[in-house]
Structure formats: C-alpha cells, structure tokens
Amino acid sequence: MVTLRTILLVEDNPDDEALAIRALRRGKIVNNIQVARNGEEALRILLGVDPLPTVVLLDLKLPKIDGLEVLRQIRTQERTRRLPVVVLTSSSEDRDIVESYSLGANSYVRKPIEFDQFTEAVHQLGLYWGLLNEPFPPNF
Template identity: 70%
Template structure:
C-alpha cells in the first residue's frame, strides 16, 4: 500500500489554520497535515522531512519570510522544484496573483470570507491535491 503524503499548511492566522484543518478533515482525508506558522518554519520543515508533501498550501502574508519569497525558494531548490504549491490567501491584488503565477505557483485561491464557501474551497483543494492529482515522480 502506498504511503499517504502529508499536506503542508503554511498559515500564521490561528483562526484560518483551524478552519483549514477542519475543512480538510471534513472529507475524511487521512493525510498528515503539517502546520508551519511562518515562512522560515515552512522552509525548515521541507528541509527536514524525508518524503515531500503532496501539496503546500501557502499564505502570502507571513512573518519572518513572506509567502512569495518562500515560493521563490521552493522553485529554486532542486528537490522541491516540482512540489505543488497553492497560494491560499486573502489577497485579491492583481500584482500578488501575477507574481505568484510568475514564480511558479500551481494555483492561486482567494480565501472566501463566508465560512461555508471557505470550507468548501479548502475541502476541494485537499481532495484534488491529496487524492486526484497524479504527482511528479
């Protein structure tokens, strides 16, 4: 049986973290969810784990190292280059969207303000990246 890969959630807001974890668990995903609460912690986690996660859910506005810089470093690192990264953020700024995709984000998802829409969006993200998507070798 294939080992389930983890999901790396990079989120500094405790409320958004709790909602995201709840939404991912709502679909009975059995994947381990690793939480990093700032950009440096996210890079440290990626450096230390043996098996890369199936996806990184990355906020933009993070302490220590901002999300776009984390994405830049992920894409510059040989081992992490093809790691799926979804920018999951409240920013709808065109500049952030353009830069995110320019740096190689696989997807850009604005966090809906409505609780039900938020949980639905995160549930669908989790299902897609953890179950449906066929990862790069």
C-alpha cells in the same frame, strides 16, 4: 499498504489554520497535515523532510519570510522545484496573483470570507491535491 501523502499548510492565522484543518477533516480528507506558522518554518520543513509533502497550501502574508519569498526559494531548490504549491490567501491584489504565477505557483485561491465557502474551497483543494493528483515521481 497505502501511505497517506502529507499536506503542508503554511498559515500564521490560528483561526484560518483551524478552519482549514476542520474543512479537510469534514471532507473526509485523512492525509497527514503538517503546519508551518511562518515562512522560515516552512522552508526548514521543506528542506529537511523526506518524503516531501504532496502539496503546499501557502499563505502570502507570513511573518519572518513572506509567502512570495517562500515560493521563490521553493522554486530555486532542485529538491522542491516541482513541488505543487497552491497559494491560499486573502489577497486579491493583481500584483500578488501575477507574482505568484510568475514564481511558479500551481494555483492561486483567494480565501472566501464566508465559512461554508472557505470550507468547500479547502475541501476541494485537499481532495484534488491530496488524493487525485499524481505527484512527480521521487528519485526521477
């Protein structure tokens, strides 16, 4: 039996959330998708779920706890420090890119403005991280 790996989407904008989920489903990505709508909720999920999601798609501009702080806390916890985190944000500011990579982001993807480009970008992320990439073995 194949167990589908979960993708955690951390996104506070309902339109971007809906587009991302639609893009994954349109691209035939059938992984479970869990959504956190702020940084506090994302950390609560990550510290409480087992198994961990296969990847976190993380927006930077979040309420309660911003995405950079979420990433910082992910990387300081033994349980989550190897968890793949893809920053998926509208920010193209150099300081956000540098800080994201400095904190251990696995990838930084700027959200395209056009629907078709956004759909394709999210589809490719879901395909690679949700299906192709081999996650770090649990309990290793």
